[in-house]
Every structure is written in structure tokens, then in C-alpha cells.
Amino acid sequence: MFEKVIDPRMSETDRAGHINNTVIPVWFESGRDEIFKLFTPDLSLDDWKMVIINFNVDFVNQLYYGKQVTVKTWIKDIGNTSLKIYEEIHQGGYICARGSAIYVNYNFKEGKTERIPDEIRKKLAEHLYSE
Amino acid sequence: MFEKVIDPRMSETDRAGHINNTVIPVWFESGRDEIFKLFTPDLSLDDWKMVIINFNVDFVNQLYYGKQVTVKTWIKDIGNTSLKIYEEIHQGGYICARGSAIYVNYNFKEGKTERIPDEIRKKLAEHLYSE
């Protein structure tokens, strides 16, 4: 599991008093930083690989300004060219949001998806989700 | 169908050159303004009703800065206390993202979900999605 601690921001709340729902994908994407680095160690754009094709979020409990959150990120499925990520956001001992994201390993120079290389599969497998 | 035209912003792009994926839920939420007004005509917080419990987004084509997008919003399902919304974002003649969102009709004072009133159901039904 990858873990990232985030301070919620005043600017991320909305007039209903909680963190706005549109912030959750932002935190989840931030939680994927280490996965991006597995595919592109120097994060250079010339060698960027990961293209998102779907995400899904369940809102379970309200999130608040003033208390740190933890984003937990697991690998759910490693396909031939695609990757399914499972993610949770926790605050104050509660799970507040859970989601998934699907990426493909895309070669921008050749304009096509590519098999996820074995050495990356091995590293991803260390973070597999098990219920 | 509800329709909203949006100018993509430089700040909504990312270093990969396109609109960042986390912007799509922001545009979709903006497209739901007229639905929020059906439930809370004056948009006052004291009478706010709509609580999101899930959203899902498919990324179909890249979105770019420099060309207007249109957010199209339909009602997909009207449950007893919940509402399913179907949404699309179009740019330059292409569908670029499609998504859905599920809301419940929540009475914050009493702390419970409530049946969506008949007069709102009637108005929502005018925007039903049909394939």
C-alpha cells in the first residue's frame, strides 16, 4: 500500500461546510505519485506512460478542514496493458471515500498501448490489495 | 437536457498538455446547477437537499484549452429518495468524457433521506435520458 498524508485546505471546503466532492479525485491522483514514478522514474514528460480512462468514487462520510487525511492506494488488478487502482481516504479513524481508477500504459511516441513491463509488474505486485 | 458552455482555463490544463482529469468532476458539478435549483430554488444552505454518494467518469478523448466545451446533463433514474444523473462533455464535435452521479435527497434538519417530492419528480422527468 502507498500512503500519503494531506492537510485539507480551506479552499477545498465548500459552502455546505465540508470538503467539496470534486477534491477527492485530486487527493486520489496525488496518492498515485509513487505509481507514476514506477512507470516514469524521472517523471519526465518525454517518457510519460500513464493515461487514465476511468475513475469511480463512493462518498462514505463527510471530510472536514482542520484534520489531516490519509490517502491509501493499492493495486487492484494488473492487466496486459492496463492497471486498476483501488484507493481510500481516511480521516479521524473513519473511511470517508473509496474509489478506483483505471490507467493504460501508453507509448505516446508510437501512439499505442503497451504491455506493462515485467519489472514494473513485480513492483506493482508488492502493493496488491487483499480483502 | 441541461446544457452549460464552459471556457476551459489555462489553470485547468496539466503538464501533459490537456485538461487534467480531476477537472471533469468540477465541470460536471457545474452542469448540475439547474438540478440543485429544482431542489433548493434560492440555493440557500438552510434548505439544501442534495448529497452526492457516487460519481463515475469515463475518459473518452482528450480535452484542450482554447476551445469551448459543452456539458450536457440528463436525468437517468428517479428513485424514491435518490437521483441518478448522466452527463457528457463535448468539445469540437467529439464526446470527450461521460459520467454519472448519484445524489440523495437529504433533510439536514431531521438527519434523514426523504422521498423526492412529486412536483420535483415532474420537472426532473422533462430531462430524462433516452438512448
Added chain:
Amino acid sequence: MFEKVIDPRMSETDRAGHINNTVIPVWFESGRDEIFKLFTPDLSLDDWKMVIINFNVDFVNQLYYGKQVTVKTWIKDIGNTSLKIYEEIHQGGYICARGSAIYVNYNFKEGKTERIPDEIRKKLAEHLYSE
């Protein structure tokens, strides 16, 4: 004067009930789109010119969700290589924020600032602010 009408978004409010202060630079930048196009007509990155070096915002009145705002953008000063922009945001007949931004005309290939060309100066001059 350049003018852009924007629908404030639920996600742009904060828990204090109004539009969060950090949204104002986002709207102001969006109001500068037509200026960016004067310098880079096709908005291509290969020919991008405008680099921001300062902005300043005065918050005059609260801004709210639910009512359109108008961003008004003027040219304040045209220097040799730099440009000063003056901007206002209006809602419901009130001025709510005013600001300025300073950009330089930067040649990224040669890594240096460049004199703003005469044909651009002429077009900018049509939008000069006069009190």
C-alpha cells in the same frame, strides 16, 4: 476592455459561505485568454510568450454562488518587454475584486525577454484603461 461572463461553481465556494479568495486569480487568468491569443494566436506552446511575474488582488465585496460574475480586463501599461493588466470582477452590480498582473514577453527558445512587437502593441492599446 475584454469581458468574460463566468458561472461561479459550488466547488469554488468555501465553508465561510462565499467564493474562496484563491478562486479570484483563476477567474482573472481566464479573463486574460484574449490577451494570450494576441501574443500566441493559435495558443501553441511552441510559440508561447507570456510569463507572469506578479499579481495583486484587492477583495472589496464577497462573491457568491448562484449569480453570474463578469470579469473585466484592461491594459494598464505597455512597457518595452512587459505588460501590466488591470482587472475587475463584478457581481450583481457591485465590484467585488480588483487586481493587477504583470507579464513579460518571453522567448523560451532563446531564453530571454523580447520587446513587445508593434502590431501587438497597437491591438493592446485598444484596451487601455482610462479612469
Added chain:
Amino acid sequence: MFEKVIDPRMSETDRAGHINNTVIPVWFESGRDEIFKLFTPDLSLDDWKMVIINFNVDFVNQLYYGKQVTVKTWIKDIGNTSLKIYEEIHQGGYICARGSAIYVNYNFKEGKTERIPDEIRKKLAEHLYSE
């Protein structure tokens, strides 16, 4: 000095390849969290005090995704009812942005500014900026 470490986010970059300028006020506001807590220890809205009336940002060096930034926050001036904050953002040993923000101590119930209380002045004074 107050200090906050932030992981820049992919979604905070723009198509020019760097962190978008509109993100800087977001990071600066996040850096003021401890100041907000001095005025409203439980961060409750019923007792919220701080209202921003101006901010100013100088962009000194580009900021990048992939490397942590540190937001440093000092008190510049303590007026009768107002407060001037001075702020810097550092990345990789360079100062990349500096700014200031002016807040007033506002009593929302009575609808007027109030003198900053002595016990808060004392705590603020521990974080005074000295060149």
C-alpha cells in the same frame, strides 16, 4: 515562522509544464492554517475571525511537480484590527515565490472589525519577520 511541506500535484501543473500561477495563493493560504487557529482555536465557523482584504505574489522561479515545496509564513505587521503576513515558497533550495496577505479581525455577529486581542498579539509576535 510557520512552516508547511507540500507535495505539488500533477493537477496543479499546467500545459506550460510548471505549477500554474493560480496555485500559489492556494499553498499560501494552506500555510496560514496555524494563524487561523490562533484566532479560532477550534476552527469553528461560528467564531471565525479572519477576512482577507489583499494579497500580492511575486513569481521568482518556476515551481515543478515531483519535488516537495516548503511554505514559510511570517507575521510582517500587527495593526490595531489588521494583520500583514509575509510568505515564501521554496523548492530545491531556491525561493520560487514570495507574497503578502492582509487580513482583518472581523466579528461576523456584530458586523465590524475588532482590535486583535493582546493574547493573540503576543503569540503572533513570536513569528515576526526580520530581514
